[in-house]
Amino acid sequence: MKIGPYKLPNNLVLAPMAGVTDRPFRQLCRSHGAGLAVSEMVSSNALLWGSRKTRRRIDHAGEAAPVAVQIAGADPVQMAAAARFNVEQGAQIIDINMGCPAKKVCNVMAGSALLRDESLVGRILEAVVNAVDVPVTLKIRTGWDPDNRNGLAIAAIAEQSGIQALTVHGRTRACAFRGHAEHDTTREIKAAVHIPVIANGDIDSAEAAQAVLRYSAADAVMIGRAAQGRPWLFRDIAHYLETGRHLPDPEPQEICRILTGHLDNLYQFYGEYTGVRVARKHIAWYSKGQRDGNAFRQQIYRLESAAAQLYCVREYFDRL
Numbered sequence: 001m002k003i004g005p006y007k008l009p010n011n012l013v014l015a016p017m018a019g020v021t022d023r024p025f026r027q028l029c030r031s032h033g034a035g036l037a038v039s040e041m042v043s044s045n046a047l048l049w050g051s052r053k054t055r056r057r058i059d060h061a062g063e064a065a066p067v068a069v070q071i072a073g074a075d076p077v078q079m080a081a082a083a084r085f086n087v088e089q090g091a092q093i094i095d096i097n098m099g100c101p102a103k104k105v106c107n108v109m110a111g112s113a114l115l116r117d118e119s120l121v122g123r124i125l126e127a128v129v130n131a132v133d134v135p136v137t138l139k140i141r142t143g144w145d146p147d148n149r150n151g152l153a154i155a156a157i158a159e160q161s162g163i164q165a166l167t168v169h170g171r172t173r174a175c176a177f178r179g180h181a182e183h184d185t186t187r188e189i190k191a192a193v194h195i196p197v198i199a200n201g202d203i204d205s206a207e208a209a210q211a212v213l214r215y216s217a218a219d220a221v222m223i224g225r226a227a228q229g230r231p232w233l234f235r236d237i238a239h240y241l242e243t244g245r246h247l248p249d250p251e252p253q254e255i256c257r258i259l260t261g262h263l264d265n266l267y268q269f270y271g272e273y274t275g276v277r278v279a280r281k282h283i284a285w286y287s288k289g290q291r292d293g294n295a296f297r298q299q300i301y302r303l304e305s306a307a308a309q310l311y312c313v314r315e316y317f318d319r320l
Contacts, residue, residue: 001035001219003165003194003197004135006066008035008220012209013167013198015224016040016070016095016139022278023059024265028258030064030229033234037068041097043072044082058089068093070139072100074114075121080131087132094132096125098154099139099169099200112141112173117204121154125161129215139200140168141244142185143220145174155189155197164194167222170201177225179320186216198222204241213241229285231248253292256317259286260310276306283313290320 003189012038014029024088026037048054060067070092071082083094088121098114098121114121138158143149151168158166168189172182181201190197199218203209204226210230212221227233236247250258262282267275283300287293296316303309 003066003137006092006135010035010238011034011220012237013220013222014038014227015200015222016097017224017228018100019281020228022056022269023063024269025061025231025263025282027265028262029231029234032231033238034223034227034307035065036093038095039069040071041066041072041100042082044075044078046051046070046085046201047082047087051257058086059269060090060092066092069094069139070095070097070298071128072097072183074120074124074176075122076127078110079124079176079203081126083132083136086255087134091134093135094128095129095137095167096163097139097140099141099167110293112144115140115145115173116148117149117159118150118153121239125158127235130194131164135164136162137165137167138163139169141169141171143172144159145172148172149185151185152192153186155193159193160197165196165198165219166193167200170199171225182220183212183216185214186218190217190219196220200224206237208247209237210241229282231262244275251315252320255286256314259283259313259317263306263310263313272306275319276304276309277298280308283309287316292316292319 001008012035014034015037016039027142029037042057067090069086073079099112140151140154142151155166168186170183170186183199186199196219198220199212199216200222203212203221203223209221230249239247262280266279270278280301284297287296299312
């Protein structure tokens with residue numbers, strides 16, 4: 001699969017997730033088989049660009065190319081400026097967020113709220129595409145609510161505006177993450193446009209990835225929540241798509257090695273105080289479904305130092 005001049009190593013993409021897809025997690029998923037990893041969304045509000053949170057989000061040191069950064073906002077001029085700003089910071093692909101269902105995003109008419117105004121969608125896309133010399137991609141939902149699925153119309157606007165790849169999450173904004181994703185709309189969009197289409201939503205296993213690719217005819221799949229605590233999911237899906245067989249699940253010792261490496265990178269990236277706190281949710285995800293996991297997580301939530309976290313993690317997985 002190609003996005004502009006960039007040929008991806010495979011058709012598996014890590015979804016942008018606020019508070020999750022920081023640089024350590026993107027690098028981890030790339031090392032475990034993701035062909036592309038998209039950053040957390042960066043606001044188009046220039047007043048926020050100097051904040052510590054934004055500075056971390058635009059830190060791409062050591063990331064493998066292509067570096068993909070998602071931007072969010074509702075004003076064409078601001079979005080164009082945000083695209084230029086992020087390219088200056090090293091972005092090689094700009095992704096536009098029109099898929100986030102979060103109220104705080106939609107309340108300022110950004111994210112999936114934009115799907116209600118097709119004219120504004122077109123103005124934003126054209127402004128961003130014309131502002132930068134790198135490929136611009138777009139992430140959408142199937143529509144605003146089940147009675148207003150206009151994903152097909154948005155896809156046509158996107159292609160006409162110069163968007164070079166389109167990701168479709170198989171739910172409407174009103175659905176949030178409830179119910180099951182539908183890929184009928186993605187299938188219709190893929191049949192109607194000539195740009196790469198990426199299917200997103202409920203892809204949590206190798207079988208699900210294969211089924212969605214076959215049904216929708218999409219060029220790639222995007223994986224989000226299913227990769228939390230399971231970065232090796234990408235390598236299993238890649239192997240399964242190629243061979244029809246699964247790789248063995250990682251043993252506790254390997255999970256511990258992956259997790260402690262992830263933790264070390266979090267501490268280095270955020271500093272110990274913030275790193276320990278960011279690490280808590282990741283440790284919880286890695287331990288989900290493991291024996292005595294709840295008691296382990298309650299212990300982790302009380303720890304305040306990196307050394308204590310690492311000791312507790314190693315001791316727990318040694319017992320497993």
